[in-house]
Amino acid sequence: MAVLIIDYGMSNLGSIRRAIEECGGDVIVSDNPQSLKSAERIILPGVGTFSDGMKNLKNRGWISILTEEVINNNIPLLGICLGMQLLADKGDEGGESEGLGFIQGEIKKFQPILKEERIPHIGWNEVHKLNSSKLLEGIPDKSDFYFVHSYFFQTKNEENIIAWTPYCGKFSSIINSGNIYGVQFHPEKSIPAGFSLLKNFLNL
């Protein structure tokens, strides 16, 4: 299975590459958008701010080919952390900017309700299943995954939410529309459940 990890200068690529390899994928990390054409699975990782992420995708020529492969050719895409957030219509981290618009919604900053809800949301938290999905097959409900973020994806439609996580109320931690998936946590850093999830993505 040829898994392409998009290198747009925003990521901890080493750990994602190793995790996918451990899960049995043949990884290509590429900074060349043309390489998307031979991919069977695409991973959009990301650490950083929304506006810089979109700027880098744009300036490095990823957007039109990514849209072609994911929307027209139905190649499965997994966005991780910032990579998930970039799937939205827009975000305002680092100044308001447009997102990829693959899944309807906006990126919002957490507003703490309780004093102990410190921001960023850093650490292990539960992922509660809402709508069934192959991505969570074999993974117990409320498994812990590792999060590190200050913004979250507010989906327009509830049917796009596969799972939610309790923090500042609750937020969408896994979203999906057709062949497009996004996870707010880091599966590559969440052994063992995270590796089960990555394997499920490879086996979709």
Added chain:
Amino acid sequence: MLKKRIIPTLLLKNECLVKGIAFNSWRRIGTILPAIKVYNARQVDELIVVDIMATEENREPDYEEIASFSAECFVPLTVGGGVKNIEMVKKLLRAGADKVAINSAIFKNPKLISQVKKTFGSQCIVASIDARKVNNNYECFFNRGKKATGIKVADCVKELERLGAGEILLTSIEKDGTFQGYDIELIKQVTDIVSIPVIASGGAGNYNHMYEAIAKGNASAVAASSIFHFTQQTPLEAKKYLSLMGICVRKYLD
């Protein structure tokens, strides 16, 4: 619910895993990579690796070495030691660090935190503060506790939060390596001031010390080193203890 974390700290000196007492008398206790593999297999919540000589020897982090650690580490990894500028942060993140700990540069290059925030986001910045009591006030030190800044911890952490630090790693120099328990007063002072997560560090000698740092100090996480290197106590047993005491910790999966 967000779980309280237990984070083993691995100190690196001349490619060896070491541990000292009160930032002094370093003992060599092995090599880092096997330790990372073991912690990984035991599903620890997170790991911190710090090259304690990089700043003093005025050299860059060893990115290849970090990449080899990260390749074996499938839990979150914070890397520190010798981080002076944004280019180094970028290289560490690319080598596989999830978060970068910044200590001396807080005082030498105060713009760094806001620069990193702007490019990579607050979530990858761990501001590492080494504190010691001076005339009844906690003050910040750097260069492995050797250089005094005269800056009060309370003022410093407030400023770090404003600049965009994502977490504070708060180490008591006096308690470090002593097994006498965390400095609860120090931790409480900082958690009361900032609204970002605080990792308590320095002094853990038993599981109840960890409980106190969390329950009384309001720490989001406890870092520990000597207790895991020199005693039979383990992160997993620590979690069992904390769980019995009513603290929410991550479940271990077989």
